[in-house]
Amino acid sequence: MAIAKAERLMNLALCLLGTRRPLTKRELRESIEAYLEAGSDDSFNRMFERDKDDLRELGLVIETVENLEGDTGYLARRDSNRLPPITLDAEEAAALGLAAKVWQQARLAGAASGALQKLRAAGLPEDVDPYGAHGALEPRIPVHEAAFEPLMLACRDRRPVVFDYRKANAAQPEQRHVEPWALECWRGHWYLAGWDRDRGAERVFRLSRITGKVRSRAGRFSVPVPDVVTVRETVASWAGETADRSARIRLRTDAGFPLRAKATSVRELGDGWDELEIPYGHGLDAWLVEFGPDVVVLEPEELRADVVDRLRAVAKG
Numbered sequence: 001m002a003i004a005k006a007e008r009l010m011n012l013a014l015c016l017l018g019t020r021r022p023l024t025k026r027e028l029r030e031s032i033e034a035y036l037e038a039g040s041d042d043s044f045n046r047m048f049e050r051d052k053d054d055l056r057e058l059g060l061v062i063e064t065v066e067n068l069e070g071d072t073g074y075l076a077r078r079d080s081n082r083l084p085p086i087t088l089d090a091e092e093a094a095a096l097g098l099a100a101k102v103w104q105q106a107r108l109a110g111a112a113s114g115a116l117q118k119l120r121a122a123g124l125p126e127d128v129d130p131y132g133a134h135g136a137l138e139p140r141i142p143v144h145e146a147a148f149e150p151l152m153l154a155c156r157d158r159r160p161v162v163f164d165y166r167k168a169n170a171a172q173p174e175q176r177h178v179e180p181w182a183l184e185c186w187r188g189h190w191y192l193a194g195w196d197r198d199r200g201a202e203r204v205f206r207l208s209r210i211t212g213k214v215r216s217r218a219g220r221f222s223v224p225v226p227d228v229v230t231v232r233e234t235v236a237s238w239a240g241e242t243a244d245r246s247a248r249i250r251l252r253t254d255a256g257f258p259l260r261a262k263a264t265s266v267r268e269l270g271d272g273w274d275e276l277e278i279p280y281g282h283g284l285d286a287w288l289v290e291f292g293p294d295v296v297v298l299e300p301e302e303l304r305a306d307v308v309d310r311l312r313a314v315a316k317g
Contacts, residue, residue, distance in 0.1 A: 022065040022073025145207040150214040204238035247280035248298040
């Protein structure tokens with residue numbers, strides 16, 4: 001539905017921008033396939049008025065003109081809908097160049113590259129290399145999960161979804177009904193933040209634990225979507241970025257460098273092991289499991305038990 005509406009709005013905008021004289025409703029209906037398929041005049045009129053209002057909200061200046069015969073026509077003059085000149089300095093151009101390179105493994109790769117080309121065509125100086133100033137940097141946001149694209153579209157279109165999700169300490173996945181808010185990347189992993197309808201609470205889901213297909217559901221969201229800052233704080237908390245305690249672990253020498261970067265203290269134990277004190281918050285057990293046999297939890301006991309449970313679940317497949 002969202003794609004069909006976007007296509008209809010684009011066709012209407014092109015018609016209004018491409019005409020030299022005002023077009024009547026009848027002419028617009030005959031020019032746009034979606035309007036031709038409208039079941040009745042009333043249905044078309046409602047659709048057209050909604051589309052016209054949506055385009056105006058998006059910033060398109062649409063004029064209403066009455067011709068000599070008394071018919072009302074519509075057009076969008078190009079001089080009234082032209083963007084101001086785009087001027088970028090070298091640092092801004094470099095930032096856009098790096099942003100375009102980030103999405104090379106995602107669906108957005110083509111859009112990012114196309115946007116950069118349009119900026120170049122719109123006035124980005126030819127002697128400015130968006131990549132040159134920071135050529136040594138090669139940013140990447142890898143996207144390997146099949147759930148990424150359908151969830152990205154569901155977040156954009158505000159559509160509830162259903163998917164099977166296997167928690168780290170569970171042997172079998174279970175179905176979740178979610179109102180998706182946003183996708184966030186933490187420590188190289190993608191997370192979905194949203195409202196879990198079954199539990200009546202906000203939840204964060206790691207995309208790599210979603211099994212099977214993500215399926216869309218009809219209907220609207222039942223709770224308001226928080227602002228982006230709040231969503232990021234939610235993901236940070238669930239991903240273990242918010243810590244209120246400390247944990248002691250044993251870590252093999254020359255292993256687990258991300259853990260060492262977080263450590264508040266490191267003590268050599270000998271025999272190829274070190275003892276680290278690290279911040280302990282929600283999600284730390286899931287992170288420690290990723291280091292496998294290189295990590296042994298010393299305390300607290302609850303963290304040790306959580307890690308053991310997760311390892312047993314992994315062993316069961």
